[in-house]
């Protein structure tokens with residue numbers, strides 16, 4: 001393959017811009033600001049699940065509390081009715097009176113027991129409500145933190161997008177004069193060789209694989225026509241001669 005020396009040098013510029021584009025894209029894919037957003041989103045999702053569970057717990061305890069209140073009311077009403085009956089003085093039968101008094105005593109015990117249950121549920125409901133409220137407050141903090149993190153990530157992404165755009169425009173400008181077949185070969189070599197398709201011959205060394213060329217290879221390069229597109233014998237990359245090639 002043939003290419004004017006200045007075109008071969010342009011290929012080195014294309015290579016430099018491609019590496020810059022690679023660097024920008026790598027930075028984007030490993031952006032700490034993006035990782036932070038993901039981390040906060042995960043925390044927020046977990047917290048939202050916990051809030052849902054806490055709300056269910058509060059709701060269940062509210063139902064239990066209403067039931068306990070109703071149970072106490074029922075016993076109170078029953079006791080009040082018995083007490084009324086007793087106070088009215090209409091029950092004269094001794095056995096009936098004793099039964100009534102026994103029932104009142106038993107209702108009083110039952111009421112105490114039910115009021116203990118009621119109190120216990122009330123305490124559990126208070127705890128559950130406090131827990132839920134604290135989770136909701138935590139959620140608000142996390143949402144605020146996430147909003148700041150999203151802003152920081154978007155800012156970083158915008159900076160990288162601008163850098164990428166500049167590098168791509170520079171790359172296009174450098175590639176403009178390079179023949180399509182040479183560019184295709186460069187792209188293929190670049191894809192197969194860790195992002196480097198064209199390298200400079202610098203002081204007798206290939207800058208692609210960093211291996212010193214043998215005197216025989218150097219001799220062959222000295223004899224090659226300036227427009228001959230050379231390849232490194234070691235790594236097969238396009239080898240470009242410059243003023244610093246040491247020839």
Ligand SMILES: [Zn+2]
Nearest residue numbers: 206209232235
């Ligand atoms: Zn090489």
